[in-house]
Amino acid sequence: METIDEVIVAIKDLEMHYGVKQVLKGINLTVYRGQIIGYIGPNGAGKSTTIKIMLGLESDYYGKVEIFGEKVSEKNMEYKRKIGYVPEIAELYDNLTAQEYLTFIGELYGMDVETVNEKAEKLMRVFGLENVYHSRISSYSKGMRQKVLIISSLLHNPDLLFLDEPLSGLDANSVMVFKEILAILASQGKTIFYSSHIMDVVEKISNRIILIKDGSIVADGSFNELKEQNKEGTLEQIFNQLTGFNEYKGLAEEFVSIVQGD
Amino acid sequence: MKNFQSLKFLDLFRGLFERFGINYPIMRKILAVKFTMDGRRTPTIFNQQQAKKKKKAEENGFIKSLGIYGLFSIILIPFVLLGNSLFYQMSIFYGVVMFLVMTSMISDFSNVLLDVRDKGILLTKPVDKKTLNVAKTIHICIYLFFLTVALTALPIIVGTYKNGLLFFLLALVGLILVDLFIVVLTAIIYYFILRFFDGEKLKDIINYVQIGLSITIAVGYQLLARAFNIVDLNITFSPSWWQFFLPPIWFGAPFELLLRQHTSMYLVIFSLLALVIPIIAIFIYVRMMPTFERNLQKLSNESGTSRRIERKWKTWLISRLSRNREERVFFRFADHMMRNEREFRLKVYPSLGLSLVFPFIFMFNEIQQNSFEHLAASKWYLAIYFSTMMIPNAVVMLKFSGKYKGAWVFKTTPLESLAPLTSAALKVFIINLFLPVYVILGAVFIGIFGVKVIDDVLVVFVTAILYTVICSNYLKGTLPFSESFEDAQQSGGVKMILAFFFIGIFAGIHFAATLIPYGVMSYFILLLAVVWVAWRQAYLKIWDV
Incomplete structure (x- = not known):
């Protein structure tokens, strides 16, 4: 691997239970600086839980989780200064205007009001949202909200980014812009954790793919490595194969036959 | 900030x-x-008089x-x-x-x-x-x-x-x-x-x-x-x-x-x-x-385990009250919408509660001035007309919904006319919202004034249906559940006063009917006929968008 060997995330024997259900069954993972990790897996495999643990939102886990060499715990929050996060569900205080929301978030990261405000406005302009900078977010379309979330995750120039389905609602042009942004960030040594269900995007942007299934990692490597191991052509096919899902044709036929009735 | x-x-x-x-x-x-x-x-306490003045200086509600x-x-x-x-x-x-x-x-x-x-x-x-x-x-x-x-x-x-x-x-x-x-x-x-x-x-x-x-x-x-x-305050109250x-x-x-x-x-x-x-x-x-x-x-987690069982009597009622298949479909839909939508309930239920209380507030005055016996012998039972005051507001509210954006389905599905939707929504309103309140009120009134007012109570109920049809004029040109609550204007205004004026007329006719022998009974039959015709006419002329 041609990355500088600086460990950004180190996870060892991570386990997590919700009641009697074990959602993570011993995850081991080391992430180096500059990597774009494609973090994939079926619904309920434990992707979001892992991300939540790394962000310090869940604390009842077993194992070791270190980010920037610091132990993740409820008490420790300093490491969060260098993290950006785009959640899967567009949760934000939408009765604020974009200006109010973004300056607030920037200030939470310790930036001063004028700097954030100026930066946020410029970023909004790049995304073509300068006209609505002072409108309430509740009046935004899905794509516009997503852009605000993306901006809010990058305001403080973080070193580590967690992106959970960051492209949802964005139009094709914005998607291209954003993918390019990620490539530039990674080349500057930022580390990106990219979680998504859209396989062709993951295939294209990530330089390392981690597939998680039922709380365990079942594949870890670059796309080419996975391709060699599994003898399949696309990430989607590899995904289907590794998650043991091969009845898609049958299910599709059943679905259509129900639609048609007989 | x-x-x-x-x-x-x-x-x-x-x-x-x-x-x-x-x-x-x-x-x-x-x-x-x-x-x-x-x-x-x-x-919440401003909820009833929510006048949305756009572009006003921000002030803390x-x-x-x-x-x-x-x-x-x-x-x-x-x-x-x-x-x-x-x-x-x-x-x-x-x-x-x-x-x-x-x-x-x-x-x-x-x-x-x-x-x-x-x-x-x-x-x-x-x-x-x-x-x-x-x-x-x-x-x-x-x-x-x-x-x-x-x-x-x-x-x-x-x-x-x-x-x-x-x-x-x-x-x-x-x-x-x-x-x-x-x-x-x-x-x-x-x-x-x-x-x-x-x-x-x-x-x-x-x-x-x-x-x-x-x-x-x-x-x-x-x-x-x-x-x-x-x-x-002179009550004796000991620990x-x-x-x-x-x-x-x-x-x-x-x-x-x-x-x-x-x-x-x-x-x-x-x-x-x-x-x-x-x-x-x-x-x-x-x-x-x-x-x-x-x-x-x-x-934040949706747990979709509880499932509402459709009650038998409701299915029966729907089949009795709805003339065609489409209306039955909308009946069920309107029933679910009104039941599930909290914002709608917040806008309408308080006025339901008021219509339960209002008639008594006026009679309360009367009792304070005269005696209870005096009240029971009088024609104060006409105070039950006050309960119909909630109808105009509730009918207007029918066109709003927090989820108004879902209304596109009415445009994309193959429907000849949308009159059944309005008709069904009004029926659901009468049965689910007005009737329960009215049954309680009617029972209490019969308790106070005696069985002789049963026919009067029935007359007022049929009048309420007629009144609902009249008020549905406010819905003309719109579909139920299709507009945002944000656009809901203050419920007062000339229109509402006009609507209240009708209650006065109905109460007046009713009062006149009580003076004639068999007047109330005849008036009741007449009203039934009028409601039947009015509903049909409104179906064709007002509710068809």
């Missing part, structure tokens, strides 16, 4: 907060954002609502001023304060206690949990402070003038303890609801509390002017064991004990309870906080 006065005040205690390890600048920012968002909400509580506090003045049983009076005083503070806290502040976004948005940033929790607590405290002051300032000034400075001190300490008690009690109630039910149930319960508050405020207005007449279960009485006890020097075992115990229970409650609260937070996650 504005610089809030209360935050400037808070700045004075900055050192104190920092000593406890709280990141003050961060906390201040969180509070400023919370206040800004609060300013953009409409408090909450601060404005305090004025209403201030006005309301007049009702409390007789309790601190007149009478000679301070124990009883102050118990009532605390009872009213507790009720209003608690309901308005649940109505307007649940989203502070229950905001699940906080975790995802704030804790992923460099904000520690302690600072966030303290910010939340301060937020609630400031709110409670304003609310309590608005509600009690006037009566306490009056009371202090009459009873002296000790009264002021007792009242002050009492109110602080009451507020603490209420916060914890609310949290504990939420805790148990969330523990045994899902988040949807909790939202429903909050919704009903909001409705209850709206009704109380509206009825309270009617009683406001008569507060001094209604209250019987006894069952009062252990009524917290307001604990808080009333110290006044009797210290101001009137009535020492009794009960009074001492009550006073101690008033002091000790809130403090114990705080400790329980702090203990429960982590589990409470965990249960809160239920709010």
Whole structure:
């Protein structure tokens, strides 16, 4: 691997239970600086839980989780200064205007009001949202909200980014812009954790793919490595194969036959 | 963002907060954002007269609502001023304060206690949990402070003038303890609801509390002017064991004990309870906080296990009342919409409650002036027409929905006419909303005036249906559930006055009919025919978009 060997995330024997259900069954993972990790897996495999643990939102886990060499715990929050996060569900205080929301978030990261405000406005302009900078977010379309979330995750120039389905609602042009942004960030040594269900995007942007299934990692490597191991052509096919899902044709036929009735 | 006065005040205690390890600048920012968002909400007590004036300078709806509580506090003045049983009076005083503070806290502040976004948005940033929790607590405290002051300032000034400075001190300490008690009690109630039910149930319960508050405020207005007449302050009220279960009485006890020097075992115990229970409650609260937070996650998780069983009688009713298949489909749809939509319930149910209460308020006047026997023999049963006053407002509300964007389905599905939708929505309104209220009202009226008014009660019900058809004119050109509540205009205006005018005419005709032998019966049959024709005509002419 041609990355500088600086460990950004180190996870060892991570386990997590919700009641009697074990959602993570011993995850081991080391992430180096500059990597774009494609973090994939079926619904309920434990992707979001892992991300939540790394962000310090869940604390009842077993194992070791270190980010920037610091132990993740409820008490420790300093490491969060260098993290950006785009959640899967567009949760934000939408009765604020974009200006109010973004300056607030920037200030939470310790930036001063004028700097954030100026930066946020410029970023909004790049995304073509300068006209609505002072409108309430509740009046935004899905794509516009997503852009605000993306901006809010990058305001403080973080070193580590967690992106959970960051492209949802964005139009094709914005998607291209954003993918390019990620490539530039990674080349500057930022580390990106990219979680998504859209396989062709993951295939294209990530330089390392981690597939998680039922709380365990079942594949870890670059796309080419996975391709060699599994003898399949696309990430989607590899995904289907590794998650043991091969009845898609049958299910599709059943679905259509129900639609048609007989 | 504005610089809030209360935050400037808070700045004075900055050192104190920092000593406890709280990141003050961060906390201040969180509070400023919370206040800004609060300013953009409409408090429940304004819900009925929500006039959306766009582009108006931003003002805090909450601060404005305090004025209403201030006005309301007049009702409390007789309790601190007149009478000679301070124990009883102050118990009532605390009872009213507790009720209003608690309901308005649940109505307007649940989203502070229950905001699940906080975790995802704030804790992923460099904000520690302690600072966030303290910010939340301060937020609630400031709110409670304003609310309590608005509600009690006037009566306490009056009371202090009459009873002296000790009264002021007792009242002050009492109110602080009451507020603490209420916060914890609310949290504990939420805790148990969330523990045994899902988040949807909790939202429903909050919704009903909001409705209850709206009704109380509206009825309270009617009683406001008569507060001094209604209250019987010369009641003898002595402490006894069952009062252990009524917290307001604990808080009333110290006044009797210290101001009137009535020492009794009960009074001492009550006073101690008033002091000790809130403090114990705080400790329980702090203990429960982590589990409470965990249960809160239920709010964001959809648990779709509960499934409503379609009742047999409803299926039967639908098949009786709907002329064609399409209307039956819409009947079921409208039924589900009205049942599930909290915003709709919040707008309409309070007026349902009022229509239940209004007829009696007018008769109440009559009883005070004459006797009950006099009333029962009179034609005051026509007061039941007041219950139809809610119809225009409710019918207008039918066109709004919080989920109005879903209305595109009516355009994309192959429907010849949308008249069945309006027709079905009106039928559901009559059966689900108006009929239950009317049945209760009718039963009480028959109880008061005797079986001879049965036919009159029936006449008014048929009139209500006719009146609904007339009011449906306001829906002309729109579809039910297709517009945003944001666009709902103030419900008053010339249109509404015109609508009320009709009630007068109907009541007049009815009165005339009672003067003729068999008049009411004939009028009833005539009305049935008119309703039948009117519904058909409206179906073709008004409701077909």
